Amino acid sequence: MSKEFNVPPVVFPSGGNPNTGPQQRRLPTAPFQPARSANAGIPFMSFDIGSSPASTSFSTPQFGSTISSGSTNFDDEPPLLEELGINTKQIWNKTVSILNPFRVKADLHEDADLSGPILFIMAFGLFQLLAGKLHFGIIFGWTTVASLFLYVVFNMLAGRNGNLDLYRCLSLIGYCMLPIVILSALSLFVPQGGVLIFVMTGVFVMWATRVCTGLLVELASCGDEHRGLIAYACFLIYMLFSLLVVF
Template sequence: MSTYGNQPDYFSQNNEATFNFEMPPQQDFQQELNFQTFEGKSNVSGNIYESNPYLNPSAPYSGDVYGSGQEGRDYSGAGGKFEDEPPLLEELGINPEFIVQKTLTVLNPFHTPEVAALQDTDLAGPLVFCLAFGGFLLLSGKVHFSYIYGIGVLGCLSMWALLSLMSAQGVTIGTVVTVLGYCLLPMVGLSGVNVILSLQGYVGIVLTSVAILWCSLSASKLFVTALAMDHQQPLVLYPCALLYGVFALITIF
């Protein structure tokens, strides 16, 4: 420990080093450097921008990314193919003329519609009428969407089973849903009236009876016409009146 203070001071020494950066004399390797010359010959004749005008920086932009090639002609001619395609509603299976005709038939139950319009299965109209019916009930403080869909599905299945037994040519479930859904339109109007005034009175009883009779006559007329069930409208009208009577009870209470 006594020799600790006698340690040499390496940092206090003036260590100077000299460096020689002089290049060694050029050595003669006795080798001659021969550089060959080549004549530049261009294989491109004429203007090099004629084959591809997009390489020319001074050429104006024409807006045609395909130039004058075959791709540009195919792309410009593809727009005419969309003119021959059918409308979007027709591709989706929605016929606006049949929808309007069914709606007018419901509003006028004594009018005989076309059979082709009745056999056209359309679920857009019944869905809209069910949503409108539930919306008017919601405005009057009644949340009955589950009852509407539950009673509607049960009623459609029951009517499909009954009409399958009564009709000789048979009936599809889509036709039953379409007819019963479109004929719900008078009941939608009744629910709209319920928003303004109460139906629990003499006026309400009269309006409810008219709405039930209106829906039942329209539905039975459509079923008899679509299924060629001659002289069987009263038999079809009774179960339809029971179904729409349940919807009327939901509207009133």
């Protein structure tokens, strides 16, 4: 007994079928393209770019006025160093005044700043690094402690009439660090442990002590009465920094 199977009709690409006759061929459509209607007048941009009308709603941007106003505002801005509060001319004048220990110009140090002291402290640490000693943290820490020490000592000696603030004290100690920085640079060319390095250390420490004492006496009130004690405190501070160079 034979069994019948239902075979589906076969559709040929040519559009004909021997059993059912010719069929209408469907044109391929692009993917994700919406179905068109007879009254649709908006073309699909992905495939009908050529048929879309040119848009004239965009205008050409004008950059002339913007660039001119931006350049004008940029020319009116102050320099970067001036915005940061760094006066290079003032730092140079203060540095030159420190180089002459017998003629201290105290009027140049009336406006205290920390740009010069930080520069000298970094230079001191750099020369120590060239000598194989990493002392950046020690130098910054000792400078802070020395400023607090000198501030407390001076105000205790002056009493209620003392007008030395901590900011000016830190500025003076930093600027008077210049002789120690020079000593650190010269020690790179001098044998360690010899007599010459000790003689140089004594000379530069006395230089820094004299300059710092003169500035404190001139700038702060009631300092002339206790010049010896102030000089002793300054001597201890710069002798402490010189030990980093010698040993």
